[in-house]
Amino acid sequence: MGSMISSADVVVTSPGRNYVLLRVTTEDGLVGWGDATLNGRELAVASYLRDHVVPLLVGRDAHRVEDTWQYLYRGAYWRRGPVTMAAIGAVDTALWDLKGKAAGLPVYQLLGGAVREGVYAYAHAFGWDHGELVASVDRRLAEGFRAVRVQFGVPGLDAVYGVHLGAAAYEPAGRGRGPLVERWAGAPYLRHAPGALAAIRDHVGPDVDLLHDVHHRLTPVEAARLAKDVEPIRLFWLEDVTPAENHHALDLVRQHSTTPLAIGETFTTIWDCQELLVRGSIDYIRAAVTHAGGLSHVRRIADLAALHGVRAAPHGPSDLSPINLAASLHLALSTHNVAIQEYMGHPGEAHEVFRTAYTYADGYLHPGDEPGLGVEVDLVAAERFPYEPAYLPVARTVDGTVWDW
Structure with missing residues (x-):
């Protein structure tokens, strides 16, 4: 049960550039990070994740990376496009990060x-x-x-x-x-x-x-x-x-x-x-x-x-x-x-x-x-750089x- 996703949060920050990040947390406290940035259309992906994808992630097994990918791609019916695929990319990358951390191995292994x-x-x-x-x-x-x-x-x-x-x-x-x-x-x-x-x-x-x-x-x-x-x-x-x-x-x-x-x-x-x-x-x-x-x-x-x-x-x-x-x-x-x-x-x-x-x-x-991926995010620091339209x-x-x- 520890591999179940307990929460997923969208983080929008602008330390020199605008970035949209996804933070996925499991019941055993592991955190995986994904990138959902789409330059010039960032908030569209943030909304897609926050309003449509995050509610589908809570309660799912974080180790089922391929099943989750297919669920988000085939299950939405309206497929493809940069907004959809950036959102899916963030989830997929975060789940690989979690899987590596659970295994104690870098993702390339x-x-x-x-x-x-x-x-x-x-x-x-x-x-x-x-x-x-x-x-x-x-x-x-x-x-x-x-x-x-x-x-x-x-x-x-x-x-x-x-x-x-x-x-x-x-x-x-x-x-x-x-x-x-x-x-x-x-x-x-x-x-x-x-x-x-x-x-x-x-x-x-x-x-x-x-x-x-x-x-x-x-x-x-x-x-x-x-x-x-x-x-x-x-x-x-x-x-x-x-x-x-x-x-x-x-x-x-x-x-x-x-x-x-x-x-x-x-x-x-x-x-x-x-x-x-x-x-x-x-x-x-x-x-x-x-x-x-x-x-x-x-x-x-x-x-x-x-x-x-x-x-x-x-x-x-x-x-x-x-x-x-x-x-x-x-x-x-x-x-x-x-x-x-x-x-x-x-x-x-x-x-x-x-x-x-x-x-x-x-x-x-x-x-x-x-x-995992070998990247961690300082949420306190991220808050110091609010989103600016670009x-x-x-x-x-x-x-x-x-x-x-």
Whole structure:
């Protein structure tokens, strides 16, 4: 009876970023934590959990992780979507945390044990002009990273994904009444991007893995042109070249280039990924543990990817909490076809709220060996950071047309 869930509580806190957390407690006093954050729509998930899911959890056996996943997914009838799947992801992750604590083992041991010594990680570097970007890349290399995502400015624009003109740091989620509007133009980006990336390749040499994120902004033909133009740079991957909903667009890109393609951070179920994986249209699938239904479901996505020669690389932004990163690391350490983990770090205030067991050294991450996920939340500290509305930007073309951000 001690494994029965006695309570579940939703915690909304904003230590530098807004986070939605789920705290699940069993009758024997164990506590499991899950992340339900959906940047820019946080309170929708908080309500889904508080008003619809939490009442279903009390009295359930916390050890029945798979049954609970199916109950929340199939039992709701209205399936899928980011709000539903983030809520399910929080429950699933919290239950894995509880199971690890009950067993006295880190979650990766429950998933089959380690298949590698550490998880290869990439960091972000940005700079509006070449000098700023080189300095940012060099800082990352000095920190031990050998894989770096590079984002740069474009002449004639004031904001491109990952960097703003004149900004010392990049924070897309703006506080205030509404989202920031960024202006976008594909033609100058396509003229500038290959040279900007080639210059960084010349600077770092052949042994550093370089990544670049287009953030869904190109048409299929534009994406194919860019992928072809950057082939000599030998990118680790080119990410999100077209809107993720249009799977056939990536077939066109694939036909014209051998540049590795990554996509999937906006996918929430295996059904979103299925066609791309089966057809071999991509090289890396980016579904996030929190947004895609938790550890149970992202492990299924990784297994399907493995059948088709695709590697997993779960999304790991700072707008998901350290709980999500810890879950991703347990998945990565125990899943054969995980290739790399995004590592942005978290705002300084977040470290006042979250105590974490994962570590970084020499370009690799490790989830640690504490029972469960290895993340605990200081509820008193969390209360010091109340929720503040924040929105991701909206992109418009130079003539004012809404575009994909």
